[in-house]
Amino acid sequence: MLGLLNKPRVVVHEGKGSKRVVTTLFIVPHRDLAYQLVEWIERLVGALGTSARLSSIVQVVVRGSNKPLGTTVKELKETPPHILIGTPQGLLEIYREDEDVLQLPTLSTVVVDEVDYLVETAARKEAGKSFHKAYEKAVRKVQLHPGPTREILDVIYGGGKEEGRKKRAQLIMTSATLRVHLKDYLFEESGWLDRYNLVKIVGEKTAKQVAHSILIAPEKTRVKSKLRHTKL
Numbered sequence: 001m002l003g004l005l006n007k008p009r010v011v012v013h014e015g016k017g018s019k020r021v022v023t024t025l026f027i028v029p030h031r032d033l034a035y036q037l038v039e040w041i042e043r044l045v046g047a048l049g050t051s052a053r054l055s056s057i058v059q060v061v062v063r064g065s066n067k068p069l070g071t072t073v074k075e076l077k078e079t080p081p082h083i084l085i086g087t088p089q090g091l092l093e094i095y096r097e098d099e100d101v102l103q104l105p106t107l108s109t110v111v112v113d114e115v116d117y118l119v120e121t122a123a124r125k126e127a128g129k130s131f132h133k134a135y136e137k138a139v140r141k142v143q144l145h146p147g148p149t150r151e152i153l154d155v156i157y158g159g160g161k162e163e164g165r166k167k168r169a170q171l172i173m174t175s176a177t178l179r180v181h182l183k184d185y186l187f188e189e190s191g192w193l194d195r196y197n198l199v200k201i202v203g204e205k206t207a208k209q210v211a212h213s214i215l216i217a218p219e220k221t222r223v224k225s226k227l228r229h230t231k232l
Contacts, residue, residue, distance in 0.1 A: 002044070004083055005044065005083070007024060009082055010022075022081060022082070022102065023083065025102070025111070026083055027091065028085060031064075057082050062087045063090040088149040092148040092152060107156065109171075111172045111174075114174065115186075115215075116177050156169065157192045168194075197217060
């Protein structure tokens with residue numbers, strides 16, 4: 001989180017004016033974690049003694065919030081945060097309400113926490129082996145209902161299409177367990193990651209500790225026109 005807060009703030013120039021936009025989209029599996037991250041940021045900001053409003057630094061979008069959807073959209077438009085934290089379904093609802101409010105084309109970084117939980121994949125089974133029909137059924141289910149995280153990342157990265165690669169934000173994914181079929185999907189099928197431009201950070205696995213993996217895809221190209229970076 002410190003690294004994300006330290007990222008230069010993206011600014012878009014429009015005519016003679018300019019405005020700050022969302023720099024980082026942080027996707028989390030549940031609302032409790034979203035609010036926990038906001039609390040950490042609030043403590044960090046308080047310790048730094050910055051005069052910036054917290055809403056200009058971080059905001060949260062979760063499904064089932066007491067705040068009306070229209071109010072959330074209005075606030076994000078009026079004060080785009082440096083870091084926007086949200087659950088997949090909450091973010092997807094905002095996107096469907098107003099495609100421009102999340103400012104996906106100008107994002108600098110996308111973080112997906114617990115990708116093993118948020119991106120569903122079917123375990124591979126060879127033809128002729130037991131449970132192959134169950135595997136095919138699982139594949140069809142995922143294809144019909146890809147889930148909100150897949151939908152959001154396909155919008156940002158073009159679902160592997162070349163158009164999506166022209167405006168590729170840095171993608172950071174964390175996983176407690178990187179299953180083989182999930183790894184195959186991320187590297188071979190999703191189109192979100194460039195396997196030849198990838199940094200892997202893997203923790204050592206011991207008897208009392210589960211290995212943690214972080215996949216970091218560096219930015220391939222920045223959005224050049226009308227953009228510059230500034231401090232918080």
